[in-house]
Amino acid sequence: MGTRRERTSAGAATRSARHRSGPRRPLRLLLAVVVVVTVVAAGVVYLGRGPATAPADDTRPASAVGDRVDTRGGTLNALTLGPVAAWDPQRISSQADAAFAGRVFARTLTAYAPSTDAQDQARLVGDLATGTGTASKDLRTWSFTLRPDVKWQDGSTVTCEDVAYGISRTFATDTVTGGPTDALAVLAIARNTDGTSTYPGPYATGKKAEAGQKAFDKAVSCDGRTITFSLSTPTGDFAEMLTQPAFGPVKKSADMGADGTYAVFSAGPYMLRGTWEPGRGGVFVRNPHWSADSDPVRKAYPDEIHYQEGMDTEAIAQQVLADNASGRTSVSLGSAPPAIQQQITAVQSLQERSVNPLTGVVDYLVPNTRGSVFSRxxxxxxxxxxxxxxxxxxxxGGETAAEPSLSLLPSALPSSHDGDPVGAGTRGDPSKAKALLRAAGVSTPVRFTVAYRSDATADKAMAALVAGWREAGFDPKTKPLDDDYFTTIADPDTSKGIDVFWSNWAPAWASGSTVLPPLFDSTINLTKDGPGRDYGYFEDTKLDEQMTKTSAVADREARERGWTDVDRRLLQQGAYIGLAERRALYVAGADIRNLSANTVLGGVVEFADIAVAR
Structure with a gap:
């Protein structure tokens, strides 16, 4: 889930590395985190938590602002640069788009409950399902019972077969492209020798397709309103994986196949009026067959949501802040430009119309453990x-743009922690660094090359790091890269001579399983083709075994404590260096109520209960 460029994912660069890993157990952990995040802070992609002193809450509204209301009606304008790549649930890969769809029209078996308390946003609840599922003792079989009264926009009931059909579309990789492929990784369906699934999806025909369909129907089976999943490996957080739209239902008769990129057939509180216009947007109106009694997640207060894309982030911010007729009922879906963030947080009236959440996107550095410099x-x-x-x-960009972080585990995750094994804090400690270099028996200054994705802001940020490193006895040489950054550093040939790599990452759901194994499990990453996402070639077989065991822990609290322990061990060995968790700053018009952000869903505007004053 790291990012590459604007509106692209860990994406094209990392998916190829993940697929090269083959059909071994940890494959699902890499596939599990393909999601896109949005750019903030002048070119540094925002894709956890250190002991730094945070600014006072009254200068940085982090989760929610204003008094809560239960106001129904009105029109909400959602403004963004975009573009939305897809609304088809099995095609959605952007974290922000998935969050919007999941609150507006795309329902899933489970969901994270909305809350104005950031510490409560990782609470898992049943959505289409009556609960969070029942697992077998070995965590290979999971069953969920669907609510009986959930309706599609045409008035028909959402069935178990609809959920199974939606998931089956993920396997049609030639027809339904771009979305997460976790289903291919975790369901107990045989794979071909090249790692691809023997099930080609619901559109294929012929004897092989029929055999594949039988295998799928065995792995995803329906019995009335009960859907049962058979998994290839024990998966403790499978119920959380199901929060993704890719595991959501699709009504077969409404499926537009290859032509359905922007098709919306809703089971949620809103449906698309007319068609989606790429680059411009669309209007979401109430689904007349949606019932609040059938939905424990969404309040659906506005009558309509006008989603407008293609607007520059600065223009959006200025329109909302101007508070004219349309601005008063508008909310920005992209972070305000750094140039005006301080203005927003410094003015009380503007501060009351903004939220500045952490996003879960963490910037970090990876030392090359196979190189001569950082093998020690x-x-x-x-x-x-x-x-x-x-x-x-x-x-x-300062405190409104990010928060210093020692860990890759974002603050919203139950596994997050404040551990500092090195004991240097977030400002760094040159004396401690020099002592460690003396203990290592190396000559100073220690020369190394650091690669990073270059732009004006990133250049400035790297210069700030270089200054601290030089003071501590290092002699860094920067290697700024522009195009195809992640492809370059994942290629063993083009990355030769690089000693440290800059990168970023964000979880796909609220578990350390979507952060640590995808980045540091050597059984997935380290192949003859390259390092996958483990750019530093870190390898610890005992830690690999611990990650495997942690993934199979049934109790959620115990499992997340396990990921905390894994992270501490990684930090103790210098496997990576956390830098910062990114923030976003969203502004809303004066008539917007219940403005909040959901940190678990990527620090995005929460549409489950946003309202418009009447």
Whole structure:
């Protein structure tokens, strides 16, 4: 789930590495995190939590602002740069688009409950299902019972078969493209020798297709309103994986196949009026067959949501802040430009119309453990001790743009922690770094090359890090890269001579399983073709085994504590260096009520209960 460029995912660069990993158990952990995040902070992609002192809450509204109301009616204008790549639930790969769709029209078996308390946003509830599922003792079989009264926009009932059909579309990789492929990785369906599934999806014909369909029907079976999944490996957080639209229902008779990229056939509170216009947007109106009694997640207060894309983020912010007729009922879906963020948070009247949440997107550095410079653990730890995260945050826009972080586990995850194994804090400690270099027995200054994706802001941020490293006994040389950054650093040939790599990542759902194994499980990443997402070639077989065991822990709290322990061990070995968790800043018009952001869904505007004053 790292990002590459504007509106692209960990995406094309990382999916290929994941697929090369073959059909081994951990494959699903890499496939599980293909999602797109949006750009903020002047070119540094925003894709956790350190002991830095946070600004006062009254200068940085983080989760929700204003008094809550139960106001129905009105028209809400949602403004964004976009573009939306797809509304088809099995094609959605953008985290922001998935969050919007999941609150407006695309329902899933489970969902994260909306809350104005960021610490409560990881609470899992049944959505289409009556609960969060029942698992077998070995965590290979999961069953869910559907609510009896959920309706499609045509008035027909959402059935178990609709859910199964929707999931089956993920396997039609030649027809339904671009979305997460977790279903291919976790369902107990045989694979071909090249790692592809033997099930070609619901559109294929012929004897092989029939055999594949039988295998799918065995892995995803229906008995009345009960749907049962058979998995290839024990998967403790499968119920959380199901929060993604890719595991949502599709009514077969409404499926437009290859032509359905922007098709919306709703089971949620809103449906698309007319058609979606790429680059411009569309209007979502009430689904007359939606019932609040059948939906424990969405309040659906506005009568209509006018989604407008193609607008520059600065123009959006100015329109909303101007508070004219349309601006008063508008909300920005993209972060306000850094140039006006301080203005927004410094003015009380504007502060009351904005939220500044953490997004779950973490910037980090990866030392190359196979290189001559950072093969020694103490040298890696010295670099971590010398890293000034506070200076990095200042360079990318300050406290409204990011928060210093020592860990890759974002603050919204139950596994997040404040551990600091090096003990240098977020400002770095040159003396401690020098002591570690002496203990490592290396000559100073220690020369190394660091690669990063270059633009004006990133150049400034890297310069801030370089200054701290030099003070601590390092002699860094920067290697700015422009196009195809992640493709370049994942290629063993083009990445030769690089000692440290900049990267970023974000979880696909609220579990450390979508962060740590995809990045550091060597059984998935380290192949003859390259490092996958483990750019530093970190390898610890005992830690690999611990990650496998942690994935199979049934109890959620215990499982997430396990991921905390894994992360601490990674930090103790200098496997990576956390830099910062990104923030977004959203502004709304004066008539918008219940403005909040959901950190678990990527720090996006929460549409489950947003309202318009009447």
């Amino acid at each position: 653990e103490k040298v890696r730890l010295a670099l971590a001790a010398a890293t000034n995260r506070d200076a990095y945050v200042t360079a990318i």
